[in-house]
Amino acid sequence: MSLPFKTLIKIERGNHLPMYVQIANELIKLIRGGKLTPGAFLPGTREMADLLAIHRKTIINAYEDLSVQGWIESLPRKGYRVVSDLPVIKPRSFQPKNNYPATSISPEELLHLPAFTRPGMVNDYQPGALIVDDGFPDINLTPYDFFLQQYRQQLNSGILYTLNFQKEEGGLLSLRTATSSFLNQTRGLNITHEQVAITRGAQMAIYLAAALLIKPGDRIIVSEPSYFMANQIFQQLGAVIHRVPVDEEGMDTNALEELLKTGTFKLIYVIPHHHHPTTVTMSTARRIQLLTLIKEYQLWAIEDDYDYDFHYRNSPILPLASADHDGRILYIGSYTKLLGPSFRIGYLVAGVQIIEQAIRYRRLMDIRGDFMMESALAALIDNGELSRHINRSKKIYAARLDKTTELLTSSNIPVSFHKPQGGMALWLRFDPQYPLANLLTNASANNLHLYGTAYFEGYNTNYNSLRFGFASLQEQQMEQAVSILAASLKKK
């Protein structure tokens, strides 16, 4: 008695797989599902061909494939049957409809990280949707053509093959070298490629630095507020987090000193140039005090300098890492903020011992980077194109910063902010009477998507504040954005 193979075996004409493979796979499902039991005979190839209305040769190929795979065997003059010594399969009606049923996994079995959803988030935009980001560059300025030309050249010159096999774990040598030279020239550092590891953006650099240094139970120090994704890394690694307030001069180094007197701390995470989220630049006096404390208390420090190059009132302020710190400051930056979000290339700067470990740890998560992109980026730096790009962008962003603050000031929006010295975002503090959660929802309904880091009641903490990227929108778009923002405010 034969199974209703015509119904059970589904063949899709549009499927990329050859038909015989589809048939073989369907038969395997029937064997696995217990519908075809060990020892059971299959219809002869001619019969099966008739049943499925398919060419017999296709059935022969499918049966041969199953034989080679060890599912069925051919018996002379008897035909094909399911191998009889397959371990017994409990009969089940069918292959599961879904290999991954919705199950409730017990909390002990799986890690539980918090979600990032918040009011007003959408998956799809209407055409022409306005998006205010967290502080991203304008990708209309990105030298994509340079990258595409470089890719073409790598292909034509055959250099790709050699790139493949460079010792590339810490990033291509050419990019590590270009990066150290770029940092020496712009940040007053004095390093070589051996003190640089290339990462997937600043995020991976923070993760690596933290994973190398933090052991569960270690006490570490961050600003309050601080970059929440860094806090999540530290929590994930088992650190005990202590917080020092940030004001208009940056982290309060007197409060830090008081805290340091209370016990032993392993690490401090700071963002002195354009603090995230509040955009404030740390004052010179506090920088010096911070450096002194780092040395005095033998702290490790992660200096996150995610958008150093964009500073408007004056030239960028040299990072802490450029001073004398006995190698205790791990310096982090990113090309993503210069080129746009599809370029996930950042770097970690530290002593050679730490960089070696960082490279080994990176391999565990992500064997190597995109060396086509890394090689093109090295060329962009080496021929001065990156500097020209930065200078050009800086002029445009400075004007957009002016324009955005003017627009906000002349609007009736109940918001306070300090005009930042640099970076690509404002930190907007809304009157508590206007809850940010409502604003986000209303703005989204009005086709303005506010995607900057937000802190409000029930979400992180109750700053009722939002990062408001000004660099990526053109003047007219920003006018529209501020006008929708004003229209979306609603008292609680």
Added chain:
Amino acid sequence: MSLPFKTLIKIERGNHLPMYVQIANELIKLIRGGKLTPGAFLPGTREMADLLAIHRKTIINAYEDLSVQGWIESLPRKGYRVVSDLPVIKPRSFQPKNNYPATSISPEELLHLPAFTRPGMVNDYQPGALIVDDGFPDINLTPYDFFLQQYRQQLNSGILYTLNFQKEEGGLLSLRTATSSFLNQTRGLNITHEQVAITRGAQMAIYLAAALLIKPGDRIIVSEPSYFMANQIFQQLGAVIHRVPVDEEGMDTNALEELLKTGTFKLIYVIPHHHHPTTVTMSTARRIQLLTLIKEYQLWAIEDDYDYDFHYRNSPILPLASADHDGRILYIGSYTKLLGPSFRIGYLVAGVQIIEQAIRYRRLMDIRGDFMMESALAALIDNGELSRHINRSKKIYAARLDKTTELLTSSNIPVSFHKPQGGMALWLRFDPQYPLANLLTNASANNLHLYGTAYFEGYNTNYNSLRFGFASLQEQQMEQAVSILAASLKKK
């Protein structure tokens, strides 16, 4: 009494920074280094201009920059002096020559991961160097043109901006959808995009799966030998590793069953299709037994299927994940093995709860992928180009496998191997009289670089064996490689 500024202030003409910024940065170093103390007066702008033989306007700009940064202040009719309320800096002769001096970090302070170096490794190749890899595709076959066209199209159509802001944490929606459909068609899965997270290659997928499931002290099971980079991840996460031998039919499932009876285990890591490193394909009987054990003992399983699509004697064998397993098998694969090492895109397939957590964890390490590449890859899959690429490559690699095994068999090399059913590497077991360490060194000196995973005395374990990639070299190159291999053998 003035400092010898002409000597102390170094200006580089080729530096991309404006000259006034260079001068300001040099002066900051002198202040930081204690050479210019708080309250000290700087030479007037005219005097400094003469000292440095530089236009006075440049000095004025430098001083203004320093004022805005808060390092110096202008006193009417007295000139510029270093701000007097800067915290006291201990006098030091100079800025450190190197921000990251070579220090010896105590073992308790830093993680210590093992290195990957081994005999015969070189950083630079002579032109025409022959490289045998671990089992990589031939990048001459990679459809790079398709990617470059797609990139150009994304730029021209302006779609890039929208891609930027897709909810892209688990990979672009288009790629997650294309991947689920590709896996359903080729691997007999039945999943949607919600059960797929895009990663940076299989490596990140293994890291994520392990990080979500393993708690320090958890007992887990791997094959012996197994993919050593996965073992390192498990160790790093604090797992206690138990090993089950692999033979010519894959993991010994009877030994596994005996082991499972001895206690509680959290997870098993398996590579059933083309075991790494030994390339063996797990037999059908053992697959079924393994599935039964996974369900019976409520194990979590990571099924690493890194080069599924390249199977030569018959069609690829459906993964364990395509069977009924209550969602306990996390399935991992990679596009890197289809397209080449610069395409670091892989995937993790699991139940929705796990995928959600994996996406959140991934953000901590690497905020998002390269969505230009992800979008182009989705198009490559959707229009059938990827399937055509696989079919074309498969024919070529099958011929190269035949050729390579013929060459090795007809050579006098004292090596044994089983011709694999698929994958892109052979597992060469050398006669113990010929130590692999010597072979690697000699071959490298003869311009043949053997970069496949190697196991030999003093390096991992003493299998005296090597993975020998056959897919990326053309026939003539492989002839040369085997001939150099023969010439590089030396008894101990």
